Amino acid sequence: MSNTNASQKRTLKEANIIDAAEKVFSAVGYSNTKMEDIAKEAGVSKGTVYFYFDTKENLYMAVTYRALLLLNDSLYRSHAAHKSSFGLESVLALAETYLDFCAKYFFYSEVILDYMTLNRSTQLGKDRARMTDAIKESMYYRMIQDIQNLPVKLITGEISRGVEDGSIVNRQRPELLYLVAWGVVVGFVKLNVAAGSFRSTLHHVNTQEWRDYLITVLRSDLLSNR
Amino acid sequence: MSNTNASQKRTLKEANIIDAAEKVFSAVGYSNTKMEDIAKEAGVSKGTVYFYFDTKENLYMAVTYRALLLLNDSLYRSHAAHKSSFGLESVLALAETYLDFCAKYFFYSEVILDYMTLNRSTQLGKDRARMTDAIKESMYYRMIQDIQNLPVKLITGEISRGVEDGSIVNRQRPELLYLVAWGVVVGFVKLNVAAGSFRSTLHHVNTQEWRDYLITVLRSDLLSNR
Amino acid sequence: MSNTNASQKRTLKEANIIDAAEKVFSAVGYSNTKMEDIAKEAGVSKGTVYFYFDTKENLYMAVTYRALLLLNDSLYRSHAAHKSSFGLESVLALAETYLDFCAKYFFYSEVILDYMTLNRSTQLGKDRARMTDAIKESMYYRMIQDIQNLPVKLITGEISRGVEDGSIVNRQRPELLYLVAWGVVVGFVKLNVAAGSFRSTLHHVNTQEWRDYLITVLRSDLLSNR
Amino acid sequence: MSNTNASQKRTLKEANIIDAAEKVFSAVGYSNTKMEDIAKEAGVSKGTVYFYFDTKENLYMAVTYRALLLLNDSLYRSHAAHKSSFGLESVLALAETYLDFCAKYFFYSEVILDYMTLNRSTQLGKDRARMTDAIKESMYYRMIQDIQNLPVKLITGEISRGVEDGSIVNRQRPELLYLVAWGVVVGFVKLNVAAGSFRSTLHHVNTQEWRDYLITVLRSDLLSNR
DNA sequence: CATGAATGAGGCTTCATTCAT
DNA sequence: GATGAATGAAGCCTCATTCAT
Numbered sequence: 001m002s003n004t005n006a007s008q009k010r011t012l013k014e015a016n017i018i019d020a021a022e023k024v025f026s027a028v029g030y031s032n033t034k035m036e037d038i039a040k041e042a043g044v045s046k047g048t049v050y051f052y053f054d055t056k057e058n059l060y061m062a063v064t065y066r067a068l069l070l071l072n073d074s075l076y077r078s079h080a081a082h083k084s085s086f087g088l089e090s091v092l093a094l095a096e097t098y099l100d101f102c103a104k105y106f107f108y109s110e111v112i113l114d115y116m117t118l119n120r121s122t123q124l125g126k127d128r129a130r131m132t133d134a135i136k137e138s139m140y141y142r143m144i145q146d147i148q149n150l151p152v153k154l155i156t157g158e159i160s161r162g163v164e165d166g167s168i169v170n171r172q173r174p175e176l177l178y179l180v181a182w183g184v185v186v187g188f189v190k191l192n193v194a195a196g197s198f199r200s201t202l203h204h205v206n207t208q209e210w211r212d213y214l215i216t217v218l219r220s221d222l223l224s225n226r
Numbered sequence: 227m228s229n230t231n232a233s234q235k236r237t238l239k240e241a242n243i244i245d246a247a248e249k250v251f252s253a254v255g256y257s258n259t260k261m262e263d264i265a266k267e268a269g270v271s272k273g274t275v276y277f278y279f280d281t282k283e284n285l286y287m288a289v290t291y292r293a294l295l296l297l298n299d300s301l302y303r304s305h306a307a308h309k310s311s312f313g314l315e316s317v318l319a320l321a322e323t324y325l326d327f328c329a330k331y332f333f334y335s336e337v338i339l340d341y342m343t344l345n346r347s348t349q350l351g352k353d354r355a356r357m358t359d360a361i362k363e364s365m366y367y368r369m370i371q372d373i374q375n376l377p378v379k380l381i382t383g384e385i386s387r388g389v390e391d392g393s394i395v396n397r398q399r400p401e402l403l404y405l406v407a408w409g410v411v412v413g414f415v416k417l418n419v420a421a422g423s424f425r426s427t428l429h430h431v432n433t434q435e436w437r438d439y440l441i442t443v444l445r446s447d448l449l450s451n452r
Numbered sequence: 453m454s455n456t457n458a459s460q461k462r463t464l465k466e467a468n469i470i471d472a473a474e475k476v477f478s479a480v481g482y483s484n485t486k487m488e489d490i491a492k493e494a495g496v497s498k499g500t501v502y503f504y505f506d507t508k509e510n511l512y513m514a515v516t517y518r519a520l521l522l523l524n525d526s527l528y529r530s531h532a533a534h535k536s537s538f539g540l541e542s543v544l545a546l547a548e549t550y551l552d553f554c555a556k557y558f559f560y561s562e563v564i565l566d567y568m569t570l571n572r573s574t575q576l577g578k579d580r581a582r583m584t585d586a587i588k589e590s591m592y593y594r595m596i597q598d599i600q601n602l603p604v605k606l607i608t609g610e611i612s613r614g615v616e617d618g619s620i621v622n623r624q625r626p627e628l629l630y631l632v633a634w635g636v637v638v639g640f641v642k643l644n645v646a647a648g649s650f651r652s653t654l655h656h657v658n659t660q661e662w663r664d665y666l667i668t669v670l671r672s673d674l675l676s677n678r
Numbered sequence: 679m680s681n682t683n684a685s686q687k688r689t690l691k692e693a694n695i696i697d698a699a700e701k702v703f704s705a706v707g708y709s710n711t712k713m714e715d716i717a718k719e720a721g722v723s724k725g726t727v728y729f730y731f732d733t734k735e736n737l738y739m740a741v742t743y744r745a746l747l748l749l750n751d752s753l754y755r756s757h758a759a760h761k762s763s764f765g766l767e768s769v770l771a772l773a774e775t776y777l778d779f780c781a782k783y784f785f786y787s788e789v790i791l792d793y794m795t796l797n798r799s800t801q802l803g804k805d806r807a808r809m810t811d812a813i814k815e816s817m818y819y820r821m822i823q824d825i826q827n828l829p830v831k832l833i834t835g836e837i838s839r840g841v842e843d844g845s846i847v848n849r850q851r852p853e854l855l856y857l858v859a860w861g862v863v864v865g866f867v868k869l870n871v872a873a874g875s876f877r878s879t880l881h882h883v884n885t886q887e888w889r890d891y892l893i894t895v896l897r898s899d900l901l902s903n904r
Numbered sequence: 905c906a907t908g909a910a911t912g913a914g915g916c917t918t919c920a921t922t923c924a925t
Numbered sequence: 926g927a928t929g930a931a932t933g934a935a936g937c938c939t940c941a942t943t944c945a946t
Contacts, residue, residue, distance in 0.1 A: 013909090031257045034936065045911045050938065117419050175431045176439060183413030183440075190412050191405060193343045205401045213402060213452075214409070220450060221443055261920065271928045273923085282920065483709045487941065497907045499944085508941065569871045627883045628891060631869060635892070638868045639861030645795045657853045665854055666861075669899055676898060678891075691930090712915065723932045728917065730930095 014052050017042045018066060021059050026107040030060060061140035064115045065147075067108035072150045074101050079154055087162020088222055094155050095181050095218055099211055102189040109189050115144065152178065159222075168222045181218050188214060240278050243268045244292055247285050252333035256286060287366035290341045293334035298376045300327050305380055313388020314448055320381050321407050321444055325437055328415040335415045341370065378404065385448075394448045407444055414440060466504050469494045470518055473511050478559035482512060513592035516567045519560035524602045526553050531606055539614020540674055546607050547633050547670055551663055554641040561641050567596065604630065611674075620674045633670055640666060692730050695720045696744060699737050704785040708738060739818035742793045743825075745786035750828045752779050757832050765840020766900055772833050773859050773896055777889055780867040787867050793822065830856065837900075846900045859896050866892060 020042035024033045035056055039046045053059040078097040082090035102109035118135070135141055156178045162168030170177060192207065246268035250259045261282055265272045279285040304323040308316035328335035361367055382404045388394030396403060418433065472494035476485045487508055491498045505511040530549040534542035554561035608630045614620030622629060644659065698720035702711045713734055717724045731737040756775040760768035780787035796813070813819055834856045840846030848855060870885065 010909095035938085036936080046938085047911050047940085048909075051909065051911095054938090056937070113416060117416075172439065173431070176436060179417060179431060179436055180410075180440065180443060183417045184406075184410060185413065186416050187409030187411065187413030190339060190343075190416060191409050205399070205405060210402060210405055213398065214406065216452060217406060217443070217447055220446070224446060226439075226442060260918090265929095272921090273928050274926080276921070277926070280921090486939090491908095498942090499907050500905080502942070503905070506942090565868060569868070624891065625883070628888060631883060631888055632862075632892065632895060635865030635869050636858075636862055637865065639863065639865030642791060642795075642864050642868060643857060643861045657851070657857060662854060662857055665850065666858065668904060669858060669895070672898070672902060673895055678894060688930095713917085714915080724917090725919085725932050726930075729932095732917090734916070 010052075013048075014062070017044070017049055017052055017059070018062050022063055022066075022107065025060065025063060025111075035059075055138065057135050058138040058140060061135065061138045061144065064111050065140045065144050067105070067111045068115070068144055068147055070105065070108060071098075071101055071112060072147055074098075075151055075154050079158065082158075086167035087158050087160070087165050088167035088219070090158040091155065091162055091168070091181070091222065092215060092219055094158060095185060096215060098151075098182070098185045099188065099214070102185065103192075103207075103211075106189070106193075113186065113189075115148075151182075155181065162222065169225050170222050172226060177222065180221060184214055184218060236278075239270075239274075240288070243270065243275055243278055243285070244288050248289050248292075248333065251286065251289060251337075281364065283361050284364040284366060286337075287361065287364045287370065290337050291366045291370050293331070293337045294341070294370055294373055296331065296334060297324070297327055297338060298373055300324075301377055301380050305384065308384075312393035313384050313386070313391050314393035314445070316384040317381065317388055317394070317407070317448065318441060318445055320384060321411060322441055324377075324408075324411045325414060325440065328411060329418070329433070329437070332415070332419070336419075339412065339415070341374075377408075381407065388448065395451050396448050398452060403448065406447060410440055410444060462504075465496075465500075466514070469496065469501055469504055469511070470514050474515055474518075474559065477512065477515060477563075507590065510590040510592060512563075513590045513596065516563050517592045517596050519557070519563045520567070520596055520599055522557065522560060523550070523553055523564060524599055526550075527603055527606050531610065534610075538619035539610050539612070539617050540619035540671070542610040543607065543614055543620070543633070543674065544667055544671055546610060547637060548667055550603075550634075550637045551640060551666065554637060555644070555659070555663070558641070558645070562645075565638065565641070567600075603634075607633065614674065621677050622674050624678060629674065632673060636666055636670060688730075692740070695722070695727055695730055695737070696740050700741055700744075700785065703738065703741060703789075733816065735813050736816040736818060739813065739816045739822065742789050743818045743822050745783070745789045746793070746822055746825055748783065748786060749776075749779055749790060750825055752776075753829055753832050757836065760836075764845035765836050765838070765843050766845035766897070768836040769833065769840055769846070769859070769900065770893060770897055772836060773863060774893060776829075776860070776863045777866065777892070780863065781870075781885075781889075784867070784871075791864065791867075793826075829860075833859065840900065847903050848900050850904060855900065858899060862892055862896060 017038065021033075021038045024037050024041055028037075033056075035049055036046050038059070039049045042049065049059070053062060074097050075094055078093045079090065082093050085093075156174040159168060159174035159177050163171075163174070168177075188211065243264065247259075247264045250263050250267055254263075259282075261275055262272055264285070265275045268275065275285070279288060300323050301320055304319045305316065308319050311319075382400045385394060385400040385403050389397075389400065394403075414437070469490065473485075473490045476489050476493055480489075485508075487498055487501055490511070491501045494501065501511070505514060526549050527546055530545045531542065534545050537545075608626040611620060611626040611629050615623075615626065620629075640663070695716065699711075699716045702715050702719055706715075711734075713727055714724050716737070717727045720727065727737070731740060752775050753772055756771045757768065760771050763771075834852040837846060837852035837855050841849075841852070846855075866889065
């Protein structure tokens with residue numbers, strides 16, 4: 001019991017620091033973030049931050065892990081809520097969930113994309129890779145690797161179900177359809193940020209309208225007989 | 227004449243440095259890049275790099291400018307080549323051009339996205355720092371601002387033409403259609419990098435096939451009567 | 453009684469910590485040693501270590517004290533065992549004892565030398581820090597000062613006896629003879645470590661042979677009529 | 679020419695920094711030495727120190743290298759000066775040279791001993807070694823390894839010559855005789871420092887007298903027919 | 905007494921930028 | 926114009942020590 005309490009306490013303190021890290025990272029960016037600032041924001045000392053996360057990068061990975069966990073959770077809920085719906089509806093719901101997740105937790109969505117880019121660059125043979133050894137040794141990095149595939153699996157699974165139950169007419173492979181859907185969402189997110197630069201030329205478009213339209217596009221893709 | 231020669235010489239040397247910068251930035255990311263490395267790669271001294279570009283950020287902006295210039299050029303060519311085609315075909319050709327540009331010059335596409343995100347207060351990937359005053363004062367930053375709107379103008383223009391000439395049936399506003407198309411491309415780019423992480427789950431999909439399918443989707447969007 | 457028990461318990465726990473400290477200090481050197489490591493090695497918490505030894509330096513002094521105590525004890529036994537022998541034999545026996553002590557407890561011999569060098573303003577090996585006020589206030593430091601002179605007294609005493617009983621012919625002052633003997637031993641110890649570097653050039657020499665030869669040299673020094 | 683000048687200049691600046699490092703290291707010890715202090719002492723900035731020596735440990739190795747170089751030089755001169763003397767005299771001269779070197783450059787003698795101890799501890803299989811990777815990668819560390827054997831070679835060589843020319847009667851192997859001689863010197867040096875602690879008991883002995891007596895002992899060792 | 909989380913001063917090192925030659 | 930040595934602010938991280946539980 002007391003063991004459990006201690007563990008809970010630790011988790012709580014860690015969470016407190018991750019909260020702070022999120023705020024600072026998201027406000028000023030990774031490289032502009034000083035560990036000291038995170039400590040201040042968390043109301044603890046620099047040493048305490050290092051007691052829980054032995055590296056700045058490790059702390060960043062912890063943030064990433066949390067982000068991915070939350071995304072997975074959202075997708076899971078959506079998935080569960082549409083067990084009895086047709087596959088098509090479930091897929092579109094997943095897309096909306098993702099879209100909303102990105103809107104609500106914009107920083108998280110960036111962090112996740114960041115991670116995936118990072119992960120990719122390791123797989124190239126470059127010795128001058130973006131990923132440092134510190135990252136690879138991070139506990140959180142390994143934890144992330146265990147859960148990073150869930151979104152893909154969930155979504156492609158529902159697409160397959162939709163194909164089987166006849167709600168999805170499109171005969172392309174689920175992986176391809178998945179990439180289209182996910183890509184549309186990712187593009188939306190990135191553009192949403194970028195669009196700031198083009199307010200002058202694009203000020204007619206309302207974000208909500210845009211989002212809804214994308215769902216329409218996705219739906220008609222799944223329903224087209226290509 | 228000798229003045230012109232001098233100017234050409236200067237342009238050449240600058241180009242040489244930008245070449246080197248590109249390589250290093252793309253290999254290890256902005257913050258891991260040292261001016262020294264760029265100088266070495268360019269075969270000049272650090273002092274020379276600073277003679278032509280007074281800041282690391284300014285040099286990065288120069289790379290960005292070149293990227294945008296090349297993209298604009300590609301789009302221009304496509305645009306010109308389809309003057310006499312229907313608007314629909316021109317728009318799709320522009321999308322293909324953009325898609326191919328991103329595939330061929332992946333680093334450029336990242337840099338351009340980076341730039342567009344630059345104005346936002348949120349962080350733009352772990353790797354880039356936030357915009358500083360130094361950036362805003364950069365000559366290249368201003369040069370970019372002069373040409374940044376070209377892609378939007380070109381594409382929305384062609385969409386409008388397609389609507390007028392009847393080749394585009396969709397009645398949504400051109401800006402919205404533009405955002406869909408552009409978003410699809412951006413999503414493709416980002417995912418293309420990220421997808422590396424999921425080779426295990428997504429190994430069935432071939433990039434070329436994916437690209438072609440996206441064009442199909444865009445075409446049917448423009449042809450749908452929503 | 454219970455008081456005595458408590459005291460014994462305390463002594464036991466202290467000894468346990470000193471054991472651990474010895475291991476770690478000897479393995480990685482003073483400055484590379486972390487209190488945490490000592491605690492772990494002793495199977496207690498860092499707080500406990502600090503309960504018994506309020507400073508890292510104090511703990512080091514405790515190790516030194518133990519080392520000196522053990523050396524004194526060895527020398528005492530040798531001294532006692534040769535009460536009825538000639539002074540010459542007793543002196544040589546003391547030298548052998550010291551030599552064997554250094555061979556057997558190499559770390560102790562280093563620590564003792566370290567301590568003796570401590571008062572000098574010069575640096576004592578890359579690894580040890582200079583004497584701070586904390587050391588001087590250390591209880592162990594004072595305890596050491598009470599017993600540090602025993603080796604000198606014992607050995608010079610036996611030399612004097614040897615001179616008196618005629619077994620030692622050499623007419624130099626006992627202090628000088630002592631310094632020669634002690635210096636030979638110290639040199640042996642330091643070289644024994646260092647010699648590792650020269651295994652290639654010195655691989656013919658066997659440590660035991662070397663030791664025995666040194667005793668021969670000392671004997672003939674004491675027997676020479678200089 | 680100008681190339682040579684540049685190289686000379688560099689050597690000069692390095693020497694200046696090593697000078698400063700020596701002073702500070704010797705005054706307060708390795709771990710109490712701050713790079714900043716060395717910089718100040720050298721009259722340059724911290725960055726400059728790092729420009730020439732990329733690590734504190736590397737700088738320490740540079741000091742060690744210089745110390746060994748100077749010792750080697752002294753021994754060489756002595757060796758050359760006694761080319762036509764008997765081997766015995768040459769050996770004793772080498773011992774005196776070493777003795778004087780240690781007296782004159784006490785810090786150097788400590789540094790050299792330090793290095794040899796360091797070098798030994800690497801050869802043990804411990805993963806918790808005293809030597810860090812930084813040291814092993816140091817250019818100076820490798821340079822030292824090239825010259826560290828000179829003293830042994832020189833002295834054992836002269837002993838052999840002495841045996842051949844009949845001036846050395848002792849029939850023990852040169853390596854053993856070398857160890858005795860060198861050990862006596864090392865012991866002298868260490869005790870000379872340590873003796874400070876025992877001024878009360880040993881104040882009768884004068885250093886010069888001690889030194890001379892040691893030479894006598896060594897001479898009679900080499901002349902004894904063991 | 906024991907624990908181990910918390911502290912924060914301190915030091916090494918990096919690197920964009922400057923500047924004398 | 927080019928060079929590369931010099932600068933020094935800035936930041937990550939370590940670890941002896943303290944202290945609440």
